[in-house]
Amino acid sequence: MIAQGFTPKLLTVWREGYSLATFRADTLAGLTVAIVALPLAMALGIASGASPDKGLVTAVVAGFLISMLGGSRVQVGGPTGAFVVVIFNVIASHGYDGLLIATLLAGLILIAAGLLRLGQMIKYIPHPVVTGFTAGIAVIIASSQVKDFLGLTIENVPADFLAKWQAYLGALGSIDGATVGIGVAALAIIVGLRRAAPRLPGFLIAVVATSAAVALFHLPVDTVGSRFPDMPVGLPMPSFPELSLAKVNAVLPSAFTIAFLAGIEALLSAVVADGMAGTRHRSNQELIGQGVANLGSAFFGGLPATGAIARTATNIRSGAKTPVAGMMHAVFLLLFILFAGRLMAYVPMAALAAILFMVAWGMSEYQRFLALLKMPNSDRAVLLLTFGLTVLVDLTVAIAVGVTLASLLFMARMAEAVEVRRGGDRDAELDKEDLDQRDDLPKGVEVFRIAGPLFFGVAGELLDTLRRLGAPPRVIILRMRLVPLLDASGAQAIEEFARQARIAGAHVILSGVQPQPRAMLERIGLGEAAGKISYAADYASAQALGIELAGLDDAARH
Incomplete structure (x- = not known):
């Protein structure tokens, strides 16, 4: 007998009864999300320092497993912007094999966290910390796409934020007009469709339109095909990365960071989904599902994965009823890869940069950021310190310092809130408290x-x-x-x-x-x-x- 807290929502749905009408609604929602996820997965794969096929493999394998084994009815998973910085640094320091090992370890950590019932721990992450590091990641993602959006000629873009912008400023003379035109056109299509026809898949339409323009007019711009000429099509055969104690020790800190980010974003996304769909997720089972999905992604050579808030929201708005919608999204993505994989070579890099600009804008939550700036100095300090450390130092350091500072400030405020009374004093107003407050x-x-x-x-x-x-x-x-x-x-x-x-x-x-x-x-x-x-x-x-x-x-x- 499976404990209720450790039962995948798919099994719950199956026990309740699954009708043909529900399957039709889930299939349509899955197709809609797949159309949105296709260009996004490619863009995130490239931004992470890998290749577009790695992002697609992650969306297929991890997306399917997250929906099948997770604790949310409508959660959709895959590669997300939160991982971009960590993945890039792991690949740069330990190679792609190092990333696969880190993803495997992160999967095991997530499964252990779920079994230990740590799913409720998300409530102890202060809001300014979450907003600060999310906005910081958004700035880093946007900064990483400036070269491709402007067509700058830079041999090696520095990883450090300040050095990166120094390189950009030094290469402004190499801006390519055709590349900028494609990037601006893609951005205009996405923004215009969001305002005029928000139900249409703006990302995909922008990619198709700009790819067609590049092919028809033979524009000399960088494309996925020119950047990744040997990109494979389809799913690779599963394999186990070569393990060694030295490599495990080297990537273990990154594995904890990946697991932490995956858990935080997955549970945040599940909470958002609950608010939109009126459902209630099982946080511990969600962590277990996320862990298994990351193990599966690593076996197929993919990237770390977690619940994706934007894709989950799209899923709900498209009429999804059960986890089958997320599973169908992965099936449709696989069909796209198998039957239209060769066409992806024509996608301009500037169009993918425009997509990532929009992803970064959505992640920034600028309205919430500005609202927190109006809070007292303590909350504002936590927000700005977490944001600054994320951008300029390191994500792990930012989270650790942000949570520590928030805890210390909270204890200080609690000390100020304590009122000392004489032992014989009573609160007359408390004596009047109506214990049966609902009676009248x-x-x-x-x-x-x-x-x-x-x-x-x-x-x-x-x-x-x-x-x-x-x-x-x-x-x-x-x-x-x-x-x-x-x-x-x-x-x-x-x-x-x-x-x-x-x-x-x-x-x-x-x-x-x-x-x-x-x-x-x-x-x-x-x-x-x-x-x-x-x-x-x-x-x-x-x-x-x-x-x-x-x-x-x-x-x-x-």
Whole structure:
């Protein structure tokens, strides 16, 4: 008997019953995602310092296994931008065999993490750290594509960020007009279609259009075929990389970094998927699925893989119902490779650079980055330090320093929030707390009391609470008088809670909010004047407002 927490969602779906109509919906969603993933996998393979076929192999093998064995109904996996920096450095230092060994080890680490039930550990990564290193990776990815986008003549592009830009500035005189034209055209197509026809596969259309232009007009630009003349077509035979204790020791730190990134991005993507589709993922099983997928990818000579937020969102919007959609996405990609692999040689490198610019822009989450800059100095320091270390030093160092600093700052803020009272003093207001707080509430009004600081370690409980409600009420009261401290992650959790409640048609009322949490909520646009949520001075006022709002809803429905 498999424990519920370690049951792949595919098996759950199969037990529930799988209809032909569901298969049709999953197949259509899988085809849509495959069309999006095809040029993206090629671009990420090249950006990682490998080749486009490596990205495609990863998308096929790992994408299939992640959906088949993962803990999410609609997660789609494959190569992602988060790995680009790490993969590039591992290949440069230890060769491609070293990367395969690191990917194998990362897979084993992920499986062990899942079996040890570490899937919930993601909630302890502070929001400014995640945003900081994600934005830093975005800057690095965009910087790595400047040469191909402008057609610069540089023999060897330095790996260091500052040295790289120094080389770019020194080679500005070699900009190629045809290459820039192709890159700008691809970028314009992608951006234009996102605004005018967002359902169309902008990446693929941009690649096809620019490839056709290069072929028809014989433009002298660098293409996949000219850069990788010996690129194989199809899936390679599985093989085991040559292991040695020295190589394992050399790549072990990189393996932990890959496993950490894979786990973080996969679970973040699963949380996003839950919010969009109204599902609930199994975090430990998701880690196990990710681990097996990375083992499979390494056996076929692929890259590290994880859940991909953009492809998962596309999957959901395209009508995916079950993990079969992600498996079909991998099947369609394999068919594309087998029957249209030779055509990939005509794809211009500048078009792939344009795709990666858009990937970097999406990863940057600039709106969230700017919102965090409005937070107190402590959160802002964690964000900027993590971002700076990611870009200028090393991703592993950035995460370690960011988490350590966030923890120390949190302890300092907790010390400031402690109030020392005389032993005989009692809190008269606490004595009046109604332990049966739901007794006087009408149908359609729900209430929850939050006690203690709402910080990055417990923020996720809010969203779990909303999901556990099933059919949402018309009004939700959050009693916050006992919350002395709210950090950036806690504020973001309340914002997401309020957003999902609004989507479900529920009003959110906050009662008894203390000054520090109120100030934090105002910083992210959730103040009383914004009108997104309601505030009440105490619980009695919140009850009266809740009854009024529930009554208004009833009146509106009749």
